[in-house]
Amino acid sequence: MSSTKYILGLFDDPDEMMNGIDNLQRNSVPIYDVYTPMPIHGIEAKLGIKESRLGYAAFMFGCLGGTIVFSMICYMLVLDWPMNIGGKMHFAVPDFIPITFEWTVLFTAFGMTGTFFFATHLFPGRAPRVMDLRATNDRFVIAIDAKGNIPHDDITNLLKQSGAVEVKHNDRKYVSYE
Amino acid sequence: MASHNESIIREPLITGKDITYAKITEDILSPVENKPNKAWWIGFTVASLGALLWVFAVSYTFWYGIGAWGLNKTVGWAWDITGFVWWVGIGHAGTLISAVLLLFRQNWRNSINRSAEAMTIFAVICAATYIVAHMGRPWLAYFSLPLPNQYGSLWVNFNSPLVWDVFAISTYFSVSLVFWYTGLLPDIATIRDRAKGLRRRIYSIMSFGWSGSVKTWQRFETVSLILAGISTPLVLSVHTIVSMDFATSLEPGWHTTIFPPYFVAGAIFSGFAMVQTLLLVTRKVLGLENYITMFHIESMNKIILLTGSIVGVAYLTEFFIAYYSGSEYEQYTFLNRFIGPYWWAGCMMYGCNVLMTQLMWFKKVRTNIPIAWALSIIVNIGMWFERFVIIVVSLHRDYIPSSWAMFYPSWIDVSVFIGSIGVFFTLFLLFIRVLPSIAMAEVKLLLKSASEQAKKKLIDEGHVEESQAEFYKESLTKFDSVEIADYEKV
Numbered sequence A: 001m002s003s004t005k006y007i008l009g010l011f012d013d014p015d016e017m018m019n020g021i022d023n024l025q026r027n028s029v030p031i032y033d034v035y036t037p038m039p040i041h042g043i044e045a046k047l048g049i050k051e052s053r054l055g056y057a058a059f060m061f062g063c064l065g066g067t068i069v070f071s072m073i074c075y076m077l078v079l080d081w082p083m084n085i086g087g088k089m090h091f092a093v094p095d096f097i098p099i100t101f102e103w104t105v106l107f108t109a110f111g112m113t114g115t116f117f118f119a120t121h122l123f124p125g126r127a128p129r130v131m132d133l134r135a136t137n138d139r140f141v142i143a144i145d146a147k148g149n150i151p152h153d154d155i156t157n158l159l160k161q162s163g164a165v166e167v168k169h170n171d172r173k174y175v176s177y178e
Numbered sequence B: 001m002a003s004h005n006e007s008i009i010r011e012p013l014i015t016g017k018d019i020t021y022a023k024i025t026e027d028i029l030s031p032v033e034n035k036p037n038k039a040w041w042i043g044f045t046v047a048s049l050g051a052l053l054w055v056f057a058v059s060y061t062f063w064y065g066i067g068a069w070g071l072n073k074t075v076g077w078a079w080d081i082t083g084f085v086w087w088v089g090i091g092h093a094g095t096l097i098s099a100v101l102l103l104f105r106q107n108w109r110n111s112i113n114r115s116a117e118a119m120t121i122f123a124v125i126c127a128a129t130y131i132v133a134h135m136g137r138p139w140l141a142y143f144s145l146p147l148p149n150q151y152g153s154l155w156v157n158f159n160s161p162l163v164w165d166v167f168a169i170s171t172y173f174s175v176s177l178v179f180w181y182t183g184l185l186p187d188i189a190t191i192r193d194r195a196k197g198l199r200r201r202i203y204s205i206m207s208f209g210w211s212g213s214v215k216t217w218q219r220f221e222t223v224s225l226i227l228a229g230i231s232t233p234l235v236l237s238v239h240t241i242v243s244m245d246f247a248t249s250l251e252p253g254w255h256t257t258i259f260p261p262y263f264v265a266g267a268i269f270s271g272f273a274m275v276q277t278l279l280l281v282t283r284k285v286l287g288l289e290n291y292i293t294m295f296h297i298e299s300m301n302k303i304i305l306l307t308g309s310i311v312g313v314a315y316l317t318e319f320f321i322a323y324y325s326g327s328e329y330e331q332y333t334f335l336n337r338f339i340g341p342y343w344w345a346g347c348m349m350y351g352c353n354v355l356m357t358q359l360m361w362f363k364k365v366r367t368n369i370p371i372a373w374a375l376s377i378i379v380n381i382g383m384w385f386e387r388f389v390i391i392v393v394s395l396h397r398d399y400i401p402s403s404w405a406m407f408y409p410s411w412i413d414v415s416v417f418i419g420s421i422g423v424f425f426t427l428f429l430l431f432i433r434v435l436p437s438i439a440m441a442e443v444k445l446l447l448k449s450a451s452e453q454a455k456k457k458l459i460d461e462g463h464v465e466e467s468q469a470e471f472y473k474e475s476l477t478k479f480d481s482v483e484i485a486d487y488e489k490v
Helices: A014-026 A054-080 A093-119 A152-162 B021-033 B038-064 B079-103 B107-111 B113-134 B138-144 B161-194 B197-206 B214-247 B259-285 B294-325 B328-339 B343-361 B369-396 B411-434 B440-450 B452-460 B466-476
Strands: A006-011 A033-035 A140-145 A166-170
Touching (some): A006 A014, A006 A152, A014 A140, A014 A152, A033 B214, A054 A093, A054 B214, A093 B161, A093 B214, A152 A166, B021 B411, B021 B440, B038 B113, B079 B161, B079 B259, B079 B369, B079 B411, B107 B113, B113 B161, B113 B259, B161 B197, B161 B214, B161 B440, B259 B294, B259 B369, B294 B343, B294 B369, B328 B369, B343 B369, B440 B452
Antiparallel strands (some): A006 A140, A006 A166
């Protein structure tokens, strides 16, 4: 029984890595995750990752921000302390537009980015879950859960055939805790 | 697929031979991972002396009050607001590059967006220091916020453009910061994974635990796109609102409907000039000629030419409207810019901004680095004088001749301004030491499609039409980082 936990295929070219994904999937090898130094379009479709719903979150946060500040201004300038400015009406909507717009943008930005950090588990001080240190530099890494995916040599061969420059059999899931 | 071949007639965005993903990382991180050189130390020493001058001048202002400045009853707004508008305007280019050019899919933004955005943030910080400094009693700054209080509650007047400005600038600063930092996460992770010991600890905290997995990247791209989408109207709104600080008043020279677009164009104009000033030096000192190429420089010069011309048209429109309005106060204000005691400021404004930038029509000028650098500084001087002319020259002679007065800056005024430049450069120099000055992940995206070596390979393999290849080689002659001799053999 080998102690391998994860098999990593390291590629130095994104196109070859895409081949690698295809090759593994043709042979019914499930892929755990893929780590790349830059966004590669088309992986999410291959791995069956659904489209992000952050856009909806952004829209809702925007609506919230606009509503909050518009209601706030109306309460302050119309209901709580209406001021007579040259006899003009208190409910001066055009004057309220700039700040309503600013807070719509503010809430969208902070709400959406906060949701992104929350959903992706990003926060200052989080231990980075890195499988290979070069995945943020110049290696495109396909990770395969070794458990149940046997024989390991076949997977190694598949990765090598697709153009992997290196195949690693790691005993630990993440290297970055060292 | 991850990459495709780009049309050969497009100029390359990355030049140089044998560029690999690893080399991009090495090249861009070399100032971060190595000890600073002499040029940096000299720059940093001068800049921090400037920053100290700022600390002194602002402390002096707080101690003795606004009376330390050259203001008087007629000119109650002068040097501080000039500096404020100048800095906010400079900030605009960063957002334009990172947001608007992203929406337009202009890939050349990839290698300049990071430092331009950093510049935005530092410029807005400098602008904010003027707001705090001009309050006189900065510990009461919270009076500008609608907080419940014991006077009723007496709320802030949301009808006032100055209150809009509080909201606009603070939103602009914080959204730019979020945009910038989110974009930095993958690059900080790169530094983290190459570092050892304490450095790794620090960058690990700063990287938020970025791993580069598929889902992270997918969401990251969604976030970048939406942030770009909302930053675009935001950046336009900010200088619109800044211009309304003036345009909603009844002062001749200020009371103009053209101000919002005129200010926005001027802001982008001065911002690109400042980006040019910084990047031409940074590229040389940090050896980034392969990533910030002549194409980038020329593109920015074209934007400077375009926005400079828009500003020129706005100037002409102002003069025409002053004449056409039939209002003698308005007409006098514009005549006064040339025949009044501040005629030299008017000449600096129109000369630097309109006449000098028209030189950019010539390709020789646009692609000449020393001239482009000198012009970028001239533009910034011109844009400072534009704000000075609009603010001080309009104020010093308004409706009642008996209240006419002159404004002379005190040495504290001058020190606050020079000091804020010191603060800006101190922050920028620290930035290029500790964070990558080019967005590595985004530049890596271009390597297989838009780099010189990828295009050369296409030519060598004979995949391109002869005439198009000739056109491409012709366009390479302006690059200072391309060995033209390599193409002779082909």
